[in-house]
Amino acid sequence: MDLNDIKDIDEYLYHFEEKLALRFFDERPYITSYYHSLKEEMSGIAYKNEIPFIERMRTLLKLDAKLQILHDLTRLQTEVTDGFDLSEHELIEIVENDSNTYYRETLGKRTSDSVPWKLSCLGDQD
Numbered sequence: 001m002d003l004n005d006i007k008d009i010d011e012y013l014y015h016f017e018e019k020l021a022l023r024f025f026d027e028r029p030y031i032t033s034y035y036h037s038l039k040e041e042m043s044g045i046a047y048k049n050e051i052p053f054i055e056r057m058r059t060l061l062k063l064d065a066k067l068q069i070l071h072d073l074t075r076l077q078t079e080v081t082d083g084f085d086l087s088e089h090e091l092i093e094i095v096e097n098d099s100n101t102y103y104r105e106t107l108g109k110r111t112s113d114s115v116p117w118k119l120s121c122l123g124d125q126d
Contacts, residue, residue: 009046009060013039016067019074030088034095035070038063054122061123065102069095100125 006012016035024031042063045056073091086094101111103121115124 009043013042013067016071019071024070024074028088031070031091034092035067038066038070042067057119058122061103061120062099063123065099065123066095068102069098099123 017039020032020035024035042060045051045059045063048056073095101124103118103124104111104113104115107116107118107121109116115121
């Protein structure tokens with residue numbers, strides 16, 4: 001599926017469900033539960049029109065950063081989770097911490113750099 005074809009948040013999340021299910025859902029119940037809570041929160045906020053658009057976007061970007069990091073970990077699962085002997089709780093802690101600077105880092109910035117004035121960086125925190 002192409003990103004331009006996505007019509008709603010559920011279609012967007014389906015991609016993650018598909019990828020994460022292959023790696024985590026059977027073997028890592030805590031990560032599975034964490035993913036489902038992110039998914040529920042994302043689905044819930046996407047349609048709350050009583051919340052200002054910018055606030056919804058900020059929340060969605062924060063949640064998406066966490067999903068992106070989880071997705072990246074599925075590709076590195078053996079190296080990260082098995083090779084370094086990280087528990088599920090430690091992995092979630094990494095996701096939570098790294099999501100605060102995710103968009104900055106995707107732009108090639110350092111985590112110590114200030115957050116760029118871009119809509120796509122609304123999810124980052126100083």
